[in-house]
Amino acid sequence: MTDEIDKAPHIPVLLGAILREVAPVSGVWLDGTFGAGGYARGLLEGGADTVIGVDRDPLAFEMAADWAGSYGDALRLKEGTFSNLDTLADEPLDGVALDLGVSSMQLDLAERGFSFMRDGPLDMRMGQIGVSAEDLVNDAPEKLLADILFQYGEERAARRIAKAIVAERLKCRINSTLQLAGIVEKCLPSKKPGQSHPATRSFQAIRIAVNDEFGQLAQGLMAAERALRPGGKLAVVTFHSSEDRIVKKFMSERSSTGGGGSRYAPEAAAKVPGFTLTPRKAIPPDADEIARNTRARSAKLRIATRTDAPAQPVAPETLGLPQLEGF
Numbered sequence: 001m002t003d004e005i006d007k008a009p010h011i012p013v014l015l016g017a018i019l020r021e022v023a024p025v026s027g028v029w030l031d032g033t034f035g036a037g038g039y040a041r042g043l044l045e046g047g048a049d050t051v052i053g054v055d056r057d058p059l060a061f062e063m064a065a066d067w068a069g070s071y072g073d074a075l076r077l078k079e080g081t082f083s084n085l086d087t088l089a090d091e092p093l094d095g096v097a098l099d100l101g102v103s104s105m106q107l108d109l110a111e112r113g114f115s116f117m118r119d120g121p122l123d124m125r126m127g128q129i130g131v132s133a134e135d136l137v138n139d140a141p142e143k144l145l146a147d148i149l150f151q152y153g154e155e156r157a158a159r160r161i162a163k164a165i166v167a168e169r170l171k172c173r174i175n176s177t178l179q180l181a182g183i184v185e186k187c188l189p190s191k192k193p194g195q196s197h198p199a200t201r202s203f204q205a206i207r208i209a210v211n212d213e214f215g216q217l218a219q220g221l222m223a224a225e226r227a228l229r230p231g232g233k234l235a236v237v238t239f240h241s242s243e244d245r246i247v248k249k250f251m252s253e254r255s256s257t258g259g260g261g262s263r264y265a266p267e268a269a270a271k272v273p274g275f276t277l278t279p280r281k282a283i284p285p286d287a288d289e290i291a292r293n294t295r296a297r298s299a300k301l302r303i304a305t306r307t308d309a310p311a312q313p314v315a316p317e318t319l320g321l322p323q324l325e326g327f
């Protein structure tokens, strides 16, 4: 099955910027999105003593089998989700890196069902457990489908597409990627040159729902706060605005002192920041990186440095996580 994977080397996004910003790299890092191993290798070559490579997709480790051993004990691979990354590390961490989304290996394999360009079963699960895209598309109530398309894909035609999906599934089960892409395409004006494929936002939304990507991210950021030692670095690369909003809100909430108590509201205790923002703003890829790798176009890197304050959970509302009724 792995023959379908494009043999062109995977180009890790914003890895150079991470290595530059956190320099000198040292100690134990956890790469929570191992994928093709680009970050893990970069961190090891850049000075990390150990990298714990985590991925929810066992394919990532299958694909690394021919090179991972050359790093000996310095590279430890663990199948799992980064939402509980603190339980996957045995020692306080010097760094956590997250490079969100799907890998090109996953997109390349038609049978994984991520791509509207390749016909395959409507699966979209990064790990091989849980509800698939086929289950969601055929069983979810119309309102929930519309909410998913709107909230997770920012798809303005969400209601129209959800209605078309429900009409189609009354006739036959929707079970292939091209079948779903066709339904979406019929609801939208045809693609003009330079525009993305009409099904892009719907596929993104359904993938995010199937893999609970926003919930994973929120939990993963809190788990990183628990796992990092004082001075440890949290580096997160996102690819769309909803993901970046969650990271930005988390980092801003956990790096603020929140005004603290005042004579009018003495009960509002000052917050003790778990991170400082280093740097304060998101780092985009430079023109060279975008020219080399179009996937980097929409990427943003945010980095925060752990303080010695105890870790504190952050409520989902504070992070602006969409609350979907019935999901």
Ligand SMILES: C[S@@+](CC[C@H](N)C(=O)[O-])C[C@H]1O[C@@H](n2cnc3c(N)ncnc32)[C@H](O)[C@@H]1O
Residues within 6 Å of the ligand: 010, 011, 012, 013, 032, 033, 034, 035, 036, 037, 038, 039, 040, 054, 055, 056, 057, 060, 080, 081, 082, 083, 099, 100, 101, 102, 103, 104, 126, 127, 216, 217
């Ligand atoms: C964009 S790729 C990472 C590419 C990697 N940085 C590299 O340079 O090769 C994202 C990877 O993260 C994995 N992933 C996504 N969400 C995850 C989660 N919540 N827990 C663990 N792995 C996850 C996916 O399965 C995929 O392999």
